[in-house]
Amino acid sequence: MELRDIEIFLTLAEELHFTRTAERLHVSPARVSQAIKKQERVIGAELFERTSRLVVLTSVGQQLRDDLEVGYRQIQQAIATASTAGRGMTxxxxxxxxxxxxxxxxxxxxxxxxxxxxxxxxxxxxxxxxxxxxxxxxxxxxxxxxxxxxxxxxxxxxxxxxxDQRALAVPAHHPLAQRGSACLEDLAGIPLITITGPPQYWLDAHLPHRTPAGRVIPRGPATIAWQEALSLVAAGKGVCPTSIRSARYYARPDLAYIPLVDAPPIxxxxxxxxxxxxxxxxxxxxxxxxxxxxxxxx
CATH class of the missing domain: 3.40.190.10 (Periplasmic binding protein-like II)
Known part of the structure; x- marks a missing residue:
């Protein structure tokens, strides 16, 4: 039995439908039917019971499927390993x-x-x-x-x-947390927790110095670690822009994450x-x- 015929048999044993098997393997239904008939002649027994509405494995077909599956997967894995090595992907x-x-x-x-x-x-x-x-x-x-x-x-x-939508990490009891959202103008006069180390263009994109109307956004304490930034926010030392996903991944009882409704996405x-x-x-x-x-x- 050729490897392609084994693939056709195992796929049909999974799909139990000649047309779907053909579509999945990019062959014609006739090719699937021919391969199964050839296998049944070699084995000397029917592998599938077929009617106009139903395809089911016979007991011989079930046994053949169980015996072939492990070996076929091992062959596939060996081919994939060789292909990967041959293309330098190691x-x-x-x-x-x-x-x-x-x-x-x-x-x-x-x-x-x-x-x-x-x-x-x-x-x-x-x-x-x-x-x-x-x-x-x-x-x-x-x-x-x-x-x-x-x-x-x-x-x-x-x-x-x-x-993602940009958000603002604020203390849980901050007035902005009670409102449930903020805009960039709300940052006027509120210190931003800053990050030490990134390039200036990166800092400017995430930590603006002025609101759209030109009002100053003061600088708060600087840190080099995200968890430290969140702790500074929780302690009331400032607020910090982030992604709205932070509400799910960095949830804390002493913090709130509110959408910055007019900020560009992060x-x-x-x-x-x-x-x-x-x-x-x-x-x-x-x-x-x-x-x-x-x-x-x-």
Whole structure:
């Protein structure tokens, strides 16, 4: 029995429908029927009971399916392993992230990637808030999913994975928390918790100095860590812009996350070094996009 005939038999045993089996394998229904009849002649027994409305496995068919499945999966895995090695997709891919939801997505994508490319492992690391690109430049990671903008000559911008409503982290009993939303003009006179380390263009995009009407937004304490920023907010030292997803991933009883209704969205995108777009990186990006496309919106 040829490998293609085994594939046809196992697919029909799963679908129990000749047309669906043909569509799934991109062959004609006649090809499926011919393969099954050939197998039945060789074996000397019917594998399926067929009527105009129903296809079911016979007892012989059930036994053959059970005996073939494990071996067929092993063959598929061996072919995938050889193909991966032949295309150079082996070794370790190191992926960085900056927020909990980005990390969760990368973990899911890594599971899919390892199944498809068993010669590759994926290692995941959280990027420090204050050093956006150091790990990429040092070769400690191969690509990352972090807040945009990224405007660096030696780093490539990839796809935007998340585009979220911007929100404001405020103390739970802050007047803005009682209102349930805020606009950029509300930031006038309210200190913003700031971050030490990122490029100025990144800070300007996330921590504005003035409202749209030109009123000053004062600076609050500076930090290099996100959890420390949230603790400063909870202590009443200032407020901090973030994604609306923070309400789910960084919930605390002493904090509230309220939408900034007139602020531009906050985007999270992929980045990698200019000379770092390997076939492994390309394959992982494709996998990540597939997994992200199947996620439910926040």
């Amino acid at each position: 070794g370790v891919l190191k992926v960085g992230f900056s927020s909990a939801w980005c990390g969760s997505l990368i973990v899911k994508a890594a599971d899919h990637f390892r199944t498809r490319h068993p010669g590759c492992d994926v290692q995941i690391a959280e990027m420090p808030l204050h050093d956006r690109f150091g790990a990429l430049r040092a070769g400690a990671i191969d690509l990352q999913l972090t807040e945009l903008p990224v405007d660096e000559d030696d780093i490539v911008n990839g796809a935007v994975i998340y585009s 985007e999270f995108g992929l980045s990698w070094p200019v000379n770092g777009e390997t076939i492994t990186v390309q394959a992982f990006v494709r996998t990540l996009l597939e997994v992200a496309g199947g996620e439910s919106p926040a």
